[in-house]
Amino acid sequence: MSDRLVIIGGNAAGMSCAAQARRLREPADLEIVVVEAGQWTSYSSCGIPYWVGGEVEDAEALIARTPAAFADQDIQIRFGTQAQAIDLEAATVTVRTDDGSGDATGTTIGYDHLMIATGATPLRPPVEGLDADGVFGVQTIPDGEAIRSALEKDPKRAVVLGGGYIGLEMAEALVNRGLSVTVVLADPLPMSSLDEDMGERVCAAMTAMGIDVRTGEPVRGIDVEGGAARAVVTDGGSYAADLVVLGLGVRPNSDLAGDAGLRIGTTKGIEVDDTMRTLSHESVYAAGDCIQTRHRITGRPVAIALGTHANRQGRVAGTNIGGRPARFEGVLGTAVTKVGDCEVGRTGLSTKEAQEAGFSIETTVIESTVKAGYYPNAGKLAVKLLTERQTQRMLGGQIVGGPGSAKRIDVLATAIWAQLTAAEFAAVDISYAPPFSPTFDAVVLAARKAAGR
Amino acid sequence: MSDRLVIIGGNAAGMSCAAQARRLREPADLEIVVVEAGQWTSYSSCGIPYWVGGEVEDAEALIARTPAAFADQDIQIRFGTQAQAIDLEAATVTVRTDDGSGDATGTTIGYDHLMIATGATPLRPPVEGLDADGVFGVQTIPDGEAIRSALEKDPKRAVVLGGGYIGLEMAEALVNRGLSVTVVLADPLPMSSLDEDMGERVCAAMTAMGIDVRTGEPVRGIDVEGGAARAVVTDGGSYAADLVVLGLGVRPNSDLAGDAGLRIGTTKGIEVDDTMRTLSHESVYAAGDCIQTRHRITGRPVAIALGTHANRQGRVAGTNIGGRPARFEGVLGTAVTKVGDCEVGRTGLSTKEAQEAGFSIETTVIESTVKAGYYPNAGKLAVKLLTERQTQRMLGGQIVGGPGSAKRIDVLATAIWAQLTAAEFAAVDISYAPPFSPTFDAVVLAARKAAGR
Numbered sequence: 001m002s003d004r005l006v007i008i009g010g011n012a013a014g015m016s017c018a019a020q021a022r023r024l025r026e027p028a029d030l031e032i033v034v035v036e037a038g039q040w041t042s043y044s045s046c047g048i049p050y051w052v053g054g055e056v057e058d059a060e061a062l063i064a065r066t067p068a069a070f071a072d073q074d075i076q077i078r079f080g081t082q083a084q085a086i087d088l089e090a091a092t093v094t095v096r097t098d099d100g101s102g103d104a105t106g107t108t109i110g111y112d113h114l115m116i117a118t119g120a121t122p123l124r125p126p127v128e129g130l131d132a133d134g135v136f137g138v139q140t141i142p143d144g145e146a147i148r149s150a151l152e153k154d155p156k157r158a159v160v161l162g163g164g165y166i167g168l169e170m171a172e173a174l175v176n177r178g179l180s181v182t183v184v185l186a187d188p189l190p191m192s193s194l195d196e197d198m199g200e201r202v203c204a205a206m207t208a209m210g211i212d213v214r215t216g217e218p219v220r221g222i223d224v225e226g227g228a229a230r231a232v233v234t235d236g237g238s239y240a241a242d243l244v245v246l247g248l249g250v251r252p253n254s255d256l257a258g259d260a261g262l263r264i265g266t267t268k269g270i271e272v273d274d275t276m277r278t279l280s281h282e283s284v285y286a287a288g289d290c291i292q293t294r295h296r297i298t299g300r301p302v303a304i305a306l307g308t309h310a311n312r313q314g315r316v317a318g319t320n321i322g323g324r325p326a327r328f329e330g331v332l333g334t335a336v337t338k339v340g341d342c343e344v345g346r347t348g349l350s351t352k353e354a355q356e357a358g359f360s361i362e363t364t365v366i367e368s369t370v371k372a373g374y375y376p377n378a379g380k381l382a383v384k385l386l387t388e389r390q391t392q393r394m395l396g397g398q399i400v401g402g403p404g405s406a407k408r409i410d411v412l413a414t415a416i417w418a419q420l421t422a423a424e425f426a427a428v429d430i431s432y433a434p435p436f437s438p439t440f441d442a443v444v445l446a447a448r449k450a451a452g453r
Numbered sequence: 454m455s456d457r458l459v460i461i462g463g464n465a466a467g468m469s470c471a472a473q474a475r476r477l478r479e480p481a482d483l484e485i486v487v488v489e490a491g492q493w494t495s496y497s498s499c500g501i502p503y504w505v506g507g508e509v510e511d512a513e514a515l516i517a518r519t520p521a522a523f524a525d526q527d528i529q530i531r532f533g534t535q536a537q538a539i540d541l542e543a544a545t546v547t548v549r550t551d552d553g554s555g556d557a558t559g560t561t562i563g564y565d566h567l568m569i570a571t572g573a574t575p576l577r578p579p580v581e582g583l584d585a586d587g588v589f590g591v592q593t594i595p596d597g598e599a600i601r602s603a604l605e606k607d608p609k610r611a612v613v614l615g616g617g618y619i620g621l622e623m624a625e626a627l628v629n630r631g632l633s634v635t636v637v638l639a640d641p642l643p644m645s646s647l648d649e650d651m652g653e654r655v656c657a658a659m660t661a662m663g664i665d666v667r668t669g670e671p672v673r674g675i676d677v678e679g680g681a682a683r684a685v686v687t688d689g690g691s692y693a694a695d696l697v698v699l700g701l702g703v704r705p706n707s708d709l710a711g712d713a714g715l716r717i718g719t720t721k722g723i724e725v726d727d728t729m730r731t732l733s734h735e736s737v738y739a740a741g742d743c744i745q746t747r748h749r750i751t752g753r754p755v756a757i758a759l760g761t762h763a764n765r766q767g768r769v770a771g772t773n774i775g776g777r778p779a780r781f782e783g784v785l786g787t788a789v790t791k792v793g794d795c796e797v798g799r800t801g802l803s804t805k806e807a808q809e810a811g812f813s814i815e816t817t818v819i820e821s822t823v824k825a826g827y828y829p830n831a832g833k834l835a836v837k838l839l840t841e842r843q844t845q846r847m848l849g850g851q852i853v854g855g856p857g858s859a860k861r862i863d864v865l866a867t868a869i870w871a872q873l874t875a876a877e878f879a880a881v882d883i884s885y886a887p888p889f890s891p892t893f894d895a896v897v898l899a900a901r902k903a904a905g906r
Contacts, residue, residue: 012892047887050828061827064892165886296882308885311892332882336889345884374514375503404857410864410883410894417881418871428870429749429785430863431798432761433618434500436789439465439517439764441863 003030005321006093006111008083008256010036011043012307013288014117015065016314017321018075021113024322027074033109034075035095037082040141041067046307048144049166052151053173059141086114086260088281113283113321116257116270117314120250120289120305125161129222134229135244138166147243151177155242158182159232161219163190167247168202168339171211174245175340181211182239184232186218191344193333194398195351197365198344198384201400205342214239250305252290265292267303274327276317285321287313296330296417297349297395298357304333334413336406341379345409348396348416349386360389364422364450368442370404372434381405383446385412385422392421392451397443411443423451456483458774459546459564461536461709463489464496465760466741467570468518469767470774471528474566477775480527486562487523487530488548493594494520494530499760501597502619505604506626512594539567539713541734566736566774569710569723570767573703573742573758578614582675587682588697591619600696604630608695611635612685614672616643620700621655621792624664627698628793634664635692637685639671644797646786647851648804650818651797651837654853658795667692703758705743718745720756727780729770738774740766749783749870750802750848751810757786787866789859794832798862801849801869802839813842817875817903821895823857825887834858836899838865838875845874845904850896864896876904 005021007014018032034041042064050056067077080098084106087094092108122137124130134150137143158174160167163185174181183190183206189199190206190213206213217234222244224230231238252269262278263271269292271279276291278284288310292301309331319326334347354361364385371378379402386396397412399405415425426447432439440448458474460467471485487494493516500515509515520530533551537559540547545561575590577583587603590596611627613620616638627634636643636659642652643659643666659666670687675697677683684691705722715731716724722745724732729744731737741763745754762784772779787800807814817838824831832855839849850865852858868878879900885892893901 044825044827044887044892046885047825047827050887055829056827169886306885307892308882312880329880330882334882334884336884336886338886338888347882347884372497372500374497374500374509376508404860407857407860407884407889408863410861410896411867413883414864414867414873414878414881415871418868418873420867420871425867427765427782428867429761429783429787429800430866431787431789431800431860432499432759433622433789433791434497434503435791436860439497439760443863 002028003112004110005030005032005113005115006109007032007034007115007117008093009117009119009288010034010041010077011045011117011119012310013314014115015042015070016311017115017117017285017287017318018070019073020315020318021321022073022075024319024324032075034077035081035083035093035109036077036079038140038142039079041070041077043141044307045139048138049169049173051144052138052147052170053176059144062141083256086256088260088262088284091283114285115317115321116284116286116290117288118253118256118290120252122246122250123248124246125219125248127219127221129224129229132222132224132229133227134242135222135246137246138170147245150243155179157240158243158245159184159239159241160245160247161232162247162249163187163213164192164247164249165335165337168337170245170247171206172339175209175211182214183211184214184217184219184234184239186216188216193335193346193350194344194400195363195384198382198398198400201382202339202342202344206339209340250289252292252303254290257286257290265301267292267301269293269303275320276313276328277320285317287317293328294330296332300357302331302333304331306335332413332416334409336409338406341403343399343401343403343406345399345406346397347409347413348394350396350398351386354386354395359395361386361395362389362450362453364446366442366446366449368445369438370402371436372438375434379403379405381442383442385446385450387422387450392423394420394422394425394447408441408443421451422447426451455481456565457563458483458485458566458568459562460485460487460568460570461546462570462572462741463487463494463530464498464570464572464741465763466767467568468495468523469764470568470570470738470740470771471523472526473768473771474774475526475528477772477777485528487528488534488536488546489530489532490535491593491595492532494523496594497760498592501591502622502626504597505600505623506629512597515594536709539709541713541715541737544736567738568770568774569737569739569743570741571706571709571743573705575699575703576701577699578672578701580672580674582677582682585675585677585682586680587695588675588699590699591623600698603696608632610693611696611698612637612692612694613698613700614685615700615702616640616666617645617700617702618788618790621790623698623700624659625792628662628664635667636664637667637670637672637687637692639669641669646788646799646803647797648816648837651835651851651853654835655792655795655797659792662793703742705745705756707743710739710743718754720745720754722746722756728773729766729781730773738770740770746781747783749785753810755784755786757784759786759788785866785869787862789862791859794856796852796854796856796859798852798859799850800862800866801847803849803851804839807839807848812848814839814848815842815903815906817899819895819899819902821898822891823855824889825891828887832856832858834895836895838899838903840875840903845876847873847875847878847900861894861896874904875900879904
C-alpha cells in the first residue's frame with residue numbers, strides 16, 4: 001500500500017513540496033493530497049501589485065502551474081477545503097469542504113506524511129472601520145480582483161497603510177493607475193528592513209514621484225460613510241481615501257499547528273529543524289510563511305515571509321519526503337523591490353539587526369552610477385555595506401538607486417553567504433563595460449572602501 | 454632626497470599606479486613622472502565604441518581624470534614622449550619627445566621605481582591594404598576622432614573585422630549610425646571566449662538585427678581605390694566597405710621590456726609576480742595589457758586585455774611602491790558586452806579552456822527570463838555553467854540574453870571566486886521580485902540543474 005502525503009495549503013511552499021516529492025516517488029508509492037481553502041494554487045502573490053497596476057492584465061498569467069498540470073502528475077488538489085484540526089496521535093487532518101451550496105461537510109483524512117504550508121495573514125491594525133467597503137488586503141487572487149473592480153469605479157485617492165515591500169509596490173501600482181496616493185506608516189521611514197539613511201533615500205524618491213508619505217503616524221481609525229471607507233485617520237491628520245490598502249506585513253498562520261500541539265517559536269512561526277520537520281513529530285513538516293526559520297549569519301530564529309524562502313523550504317521538505325536527505329541552509333533575507341524608478345535591494349543584517357545580535361560592526365556607504373558616468377541614462381545608486389569590525393567579514397548590504405541597480409544585491413548575497421571579508425570580495429574579478437557599470441562596480445567600490453579602513 | 458617613480462604609459466594601469474602611490478607617499482618623498490607617447494591620459498578605451506555610436510557626444514566625457522587633476526597631486530605627465538629604451542643596470546629610461554616642430558629631442562630619466570604600462574596594440578592581419586584611408590583601429594581617442602570624421606562623409610557600408618568585444622560593440626555603433634554592417638571573422642562564431650552553443654546565440658541575435666555575419670572567412674586583403682579602402686576580400690567573397698574597422702584583438706606591447714632584458718612570457722606579455730614586480734628586477738613593475746597574469750582557477754599564465762584587470766594591477770603596483778604589501782589575486786576573465794539588445798557575459802573557464810587545463814567537466818544550459826515571465830518586457834536569457842565533474846566546483850559561467858541579463862555574470866564570478874560547488878551556490882539566498890527575475894533567478898536554476906545530476 002502506498003504512503004499518503006497530505007499538504008495543507010496549495011501555494012509556494014506546499015506545491016513545491018508536492019512537485020519535488022512527486023519527482024522522487026511514483027504515484028503507486030506516494031499519494032499526494034493537497035487541501036486548499038481557496039480556489040487557486042501556485043499563484044504569484046508577489047505579482048498581485050503588478051496585476052493591480054496593469055503591467056499584468058490577466059490573473060491567469062500569475063499561475064505558475066495549473067491544477068491540470070498537477071493532476072497530470074497525480075497530485076490531487078481539494079479546493080475550497082479548510083483544514084480545521086490536526087490529530088498528531090491519530091495522524092489525521094479534519095477538513096471542512098464548502099460544497100458550493102453554502103453547506104459545508106466535514107471529513108477526516110489520514111496521512112503518513114503531513115506538510116503544513118498554511119502561509120501568513122496580512123496584519124490588521126487594531127482600529128475601527130477595517131471591515132468597510134474599500135479596504136483591501138493584497139495577498140490572494142480574490143484580493144487583487146477586488147482592487148481591480150474598485151479601480152473601475154474611477155477612484156481618485158488611495159491611502160496605503162505600511163511602507164514595506166507591499167506598501168511600496170501598491171503605491172507604485174496606484175500611481176500608475178492615476179490615483180493620488182498617500183502612504184501612512186507608523187515607522188519613522190519606509191522600508192524598515194533598511195538602515196535609516198537608506199530608508200531616507202527611498203522616502204525622498206517616493207515624495208519625488210508625487211506620493212504623500214506620512215511617517216510616524218500609526219493609523220487610529222478608518223472613517224466610514226454608508227459602509228464605505230472615506231478617510232484614514234492618524235494623530236497627524238485625516239487622509240481622504242476612495243480606497244485603502246493594507247500593507248502592514250503579515251503574521252504566520254500557525255494556530256492550526258499550535259492547537260495540535262506542535263511547537264510555536266518566539267516569532268509566532270512553527271518551529272522546524274533544517275530538514276523542515278517539526279521538532280516533535282518526524283513525519284510532520286512545515287514550510288513557508290507559517291514557520292520560523294534560521295538566519296544564516298546569526299543562527300537565530302526569524303520569520304521572514306518571502307516567496308523564495310517558501311519555495312526553497314517546500315522543496316527541501318519534498319526532497320526529504322521523497323527519501324533523499326536535504327537541509328535548508330538558512331536565510332539572509334535577500335530581497336528586492338521598486339517604487340517607480342527607485343530600486344531597493346537588501347541582504348544579510350541591517351545595522352539594527354547586527355547590533356541586536358551582538359556584532360560590533362562598521363558601515364560604509366558609497367555613491368556611484370549604474371552605468372559608466374558618461375553613458376546615457378546612468379542613474380545613481382548608493383550601496384551600504386556592513387562588516388564585522390574585528391574580522392572585516394561582510395554581514396549585510398543595502399542598495400537604493402535607479403533602474404538596474406537593485407539586482408546587484410545578489411552579488412553581495414553570494415559574497416556574504418560565502419563568508420568573504422570586504423578585502424576578499426573587493427578582489428573578485430567583477431565585470432565591466434560602459435553600458436553596465438563604471439570601471440569598478442558600486443559593490444566593489446563599497447567593499448574596497450570598507451577594506452581600506 | 455626623494456625617490457622617483459617613472460611610469461611608462463599614462464592610461465588605466467599607469468595612472469591607477471600613480472594615483473595609488475601618491476595616496477600613500479607625499480610629493481616630498483616620491484616624485485612621480487609619467488611618460489606618455491600620446492596626448493591623453495586615463496581615458497576610457499572601452500567607451501570609444503559608444504562615442505563613435507553617438508551615445509556619448511564628447512570625448513572629454515571619456516576622460517576619467519584630467520591632467521590638471523593629476524598635476525594637483527604632483528603627478529607630472531609628459532605628453533608626446535616616447536620611451537625608447539630601458540637600461541635596467543643604470544636604472545634609466547631614454548625618451549624621445551616631439552617638441553611640436555617635428556623635431557624630436559632625446560633625454561634620459563633616472564628612476565628608483567619603474568612602472569611599465571605600455572598597453573597593447575590592435576592586431577593587424579598580414580594582408581595588403583590595411584594602411585589605406587578608411588581603415589580604422591578602435592583604441593585611442595585619435596582612433597575615435599578619425600572614425601567620427603569618416604562618419605561625417607555619410608558612408609553607407611562598413612565592414613568590421615573580428616567578432617570579439619570590440620567587433621560587437623563597433624557593429625552596434627555603426628548600425629546605430631545607420632550603416633549597413635558586415636562582420637567578417639576567421640573563427641566559426643563570434644565571441645570565441647564563449648562556448649560554441651552560446652556563440653551561436655550571439656550570432657543569431659546579430660543576424661536578427663540586420664548585421665551580415667560572415668564566419669570562417671579570414672580576411673585576405675583590402676581592395677583599395679585611389680588610396681581608400683573599397684572592399685574587404687575573403688575566400689568567401691568581397692564585401693563593399695566605405696569604412697573598415699579592426700576588431701581582431703590586441704597583442705601586448707612588451708618589446709620595450711623584452712629589449713631591456715626583462716622576461717617575456719609564453720603569452721607575449723611581460724612576466725610579473727603577484728606583486729606586479731618583474732621577475733628579475735625588484736624595483737621594476739609592469740601591469741595592464743602589456744603583461745601576462747595568472748588565471749585564478751588554472752594558475753596558468755594568461756594575457757587578457759581588460760580595463761578592470763589593468764586598473765586593479767596598477768593599483769597593486771602603486772600600493773607596493775607606496776610601501777604597503779599588496780598582491781594581485783588573479784583573474785577569471787569576467788567580461789560583459791552587448792550588441793543591440795543582446796547582452797553577453799562570461800567568467801571563468803570556457804569548455805575549451807577547461808579541457809586545455811585538464812579539467813574533467815560537466816556543462817549545464819538553462820533558458821529562462823530576465824523578469825518574471827508574466828512581467829512586461831521579460832526578455833529571454835540562457836545561462837551555461839561549467840562544473841568540475843568530481844567535485845561539482847563551479848569553473849565557469851556564460852550568459853547570453855536580453856536587456857538586464859548580462860550583469861548576473863557577477864554573481865557567478867563571485868561564486869566561482871569563492872570556490873563554491875553548484876549545490877552550495879544553488880542554496881544561496883538570491884533576491885526575487887517580479888520586475889527583477891522569476892522566483893528563481895536563471896543563475897540559481899542553472900546551478901540547481903548542475904547540482905541535481
